[in-house]
Amino acid sequence: xxxxxxxxxxxxxxxxxxxxxxxxxxxxxxxxxxxxxxxxxxxxxxxxxxxxxxxxxxxxxxxxxxxxxxxxxxxxxxxxxxxxxxxxxxxxxxxxxxxxxxxxxxxxxxxxxxxxxxxxxxxxxxxxxxxxxxxxxxxxxxxxxxxxxxxxxxxxxxxxxxxxxxxxxxxxxxxxxxxxxxxxxxxxxxxxxx
Amino acid sequence: xxxxxxxxxxxxxxxxxxxxxxxxxxxxxxxxxxxxxxxxxxxxxxxxxxxxxxxxxxxxxxxxxxxxxxxxxxxxxxxxxxxxxxxxxxxxxxxxxxxxxxxxxxxxxxxxxxxxxxxxxxxxxxxxxxxxxxxxxxxxxxxxxxxxxxxxx
Numbered sequence: 001x002x003x004x005x006x007x008x009x010x011x012x013x014x015x016x017x018x019x020x021x022x023x024x025x026x027x028x029x030x031x032x033x034x035x036x037x038x039x040x041x042x043x044x045x046x047x048x049x050x051x052x053x054x055x056x057x058x059x060x061x062x063x064x065x066x067x068x069x070x071x072x073x074x075x076x077x078x079x080x081x082x083x084x085x086x087x088x089x090x091x092x093x094x095x096x097x098x099x100x101x102x103x104x105x106x107x108x109x110x111x112x113x114x115x116x117x118x119x120x121x122x123x124x125x126x127x128x129x130x131x132x133x134x135x136x137x138x139x140x141x142x143x144x145x146x147x148x149x150x151x152x153x154x155x156x157x158x159x160x161x162x163x164x165x166x167x168x169x170x171x172x173x174x175x176x177x178x179x180x181x182x183x184x185x186x187x188x189x190x191x192x193x194x
Numbered sequence: 195x196x197x198x199x200x201x202x203x204x205x206x207x208x209x210x211x212x213x214x215x216x217x218x219x220x221x222x223x224x225x226x227x228x229x230x231x232x233x234x235x236x237x238x239x240x241x242x243x244x245x246x247x248x249x250x251x252x253x254x255x256x257x258x259x260x261x262x263x264x265x266x267x268x269x270x271x272x273x274x275x276x277x278x279x280x281x282x283x284x285x286x287x288x289x290x291x292x293x294x295x296x297x298x299x300x301x302x303x304x305x306x307x308x309x310x311x312x313x314x315x316x317x318x319x320x321x322x323x324x325x326x327x328x329x330x331x332x333x334x335x336x337x338x339x340x341x342x343x344x345x346x347x
Contacts, residue, residue, distance in 0.1 A: 067227055116225030178207035178251065181222070181230040182242060183347030190206055 040064025040174045043105050043155040046095070046165040057095040057165070059105070059157065061135060065174040066109055069119055071133035081123065081134065098139025101159045106142055107171075109133045109189075110149040111179055118179045150179065150189030208252030210243035212236055213280075213294070214263035215338055215346065221250060235264070235344035242345075248293040262293045264320075264341060266309050268332045276336055278307060278314060279326025294321065305342030310335055316342075 013019075036044065041064040049058050063070060063085035072081040075091040082091060095103040110131025112120035123132040131149065143151050152175070156168040173193040181187035205227060212234040214220050222230040229250045236242030248261045262280065269275045280294050294302070299321045307314050311333035320327040340346055 111223075111225065111228045116223040116228050116230075118225060118228035176205055177227060178205050179228040180207055180243070182212055182234065182236055183232065185347065187230070188241075192206055 038062040039172050041107075041154045041171045042169060043157065043167050046157050046167060048163045048165075049092070057097060057103070057157070057159075058092050059095050059137075060093065061105065061154075064171070066107065066133040067119060067175075067177055069121070069133055071107060071135055072123055073135040081125075081130075084135070093135075094137075095157055096137045096139045097159070100139040103137045103139050103157045104142055105135065105137045105154045105157065107133060107152045107154055107175075108136055108143075108149050109152075109177060118177065145186060145189055147181065147187045150177070150187070152177075152189075152191055205251060207243075208249055209245060209247065210241075211246050211249035211262050212242065212347075213244060213344060214261050216263075216265050216267075220261075224250060227251070231347075233347065235341060235346055238343055238345050244298050245295055246293050262298075264307070264338055266307070266336045266338050268334060268336050269328065271332050274311075274330055274332035276309075276311060276329055276332055277326050278309070278316070278329060278338075279320045279323075281326065282323055301343060302341070305344075307341045308339040309333070310337045310339070 038044075040062060042062040043059055044062070045058075045060040047058055049056055061073065061084060063083075065071075070083045070085055072083055073087070073093055074080075075082045075088060076094045077090050077092040078088055082088065087093075095105070097103050109119045111118045112131060115121075120130075120132050124130045129148075135154070137157075142153050143149070145151060152171065154169075154171045156170070158166050158168065160166055171193070176192045176194055178190045179187050180190070207227070207229075212231045213236075215234050220231060220233055222232040224230070231250070237244060244262055246262050250261065264278070265281050266276060266278045269277050280299070282293065299318070303316055303318050303320075305316050307316055309331070311331035314327070314329045314331075317327050319325070338346075
């Protein structure tokens with residue numbers, strides 16, 4: 001019988017016997033099957049759901065902040081925008097595939113029309129185009145920045161085969177952002193990961 | 195004590211600014227992490243902004259009384275004399291130079307400034323208070339039309 005070396009430990013053999021040495025006992029060992037780490041904005045658990053005659057793709061996303069604000073995402077079960085860190089247990093976040101094989105999950109943020117704060121300090125439940133940070137998805141291309149909104153691609157979900165999806169994660173941390181506009185030029189948005 | 199980048203107002207943009215132009219109304223809208231400049235100059239190269247500790251986001255807030263700027267104004271009609279400079283504030287107060295860092299002053303020295311009264315070549319005096327760069331021309335409505343390496347907006 002032979003024992004193979006692995007991460008964080010080694011085996012050495014000599015005439016005195018076999019030594020088992022642990023080099024990094026503080027290594028954050030993961031349990032079998034428990035390899036998930038919920039980093040900010042991480043898109044995960046993309047699954048195909050069939051309800052009646054309709055089939056759609058849902059996803060989950062880990063909480064992350066934008067300028068210290070917690071973004072919202074649309075829960076299509078309860079038909080309400082919810083904070084990423086306070087989703088209802090039965091929430092369904094539906095990806096827009098729009099007859100394509102990929103979907104971009106993105107963050108949309110705009111300035112407050114009254115205070116000019118970027119972003120507004122709180123959501124506006126009555127504004128269908130709320131500039132408060134929101135997570136959307138699109139089966140098309142990432143929308144182009146405008147004076148009203150800036151867009152950041154968070155991740156791209158690809159359908160590799162029927163019911164099988166992979167995630168290309170682009171943003172892995174919470175974000176700081178600034179909005180600068182000069183004259184009549186379209187506003188420019190700057191982002192930094194924290 | 196330092197400030198953490200990202201903590202309002204010390205963001206990336208909090209340390210950068212456009213260059214203000216004269217005494218025009220400069221800011222259209224202002225709020226945390228957001229500023230809309232109405233008039234001014236962008237750098238032609240790069241992202242259009244210059245580094246400064248006196249940006250609207252980082253220091254100046256909604257009423258820009260100071261910040262990186264170029265100002266031209268008449269001094270005397272006879273003899274015709276005017277002043278061009280990057281002042282320490284819009285009023286020209288203070289004993290130090292304008293709010294452009296040394297590297298940007300070096301870049302702009304030698305460039306042509308087109309004014310209502312004609313054109314001048316920017317010298318290092320343009321950054322030194324209290325007189326800045328004096329030139330022999332006068333226009334009652336002196337203004338800056340363009341500056342080399344900068345794009346007016």
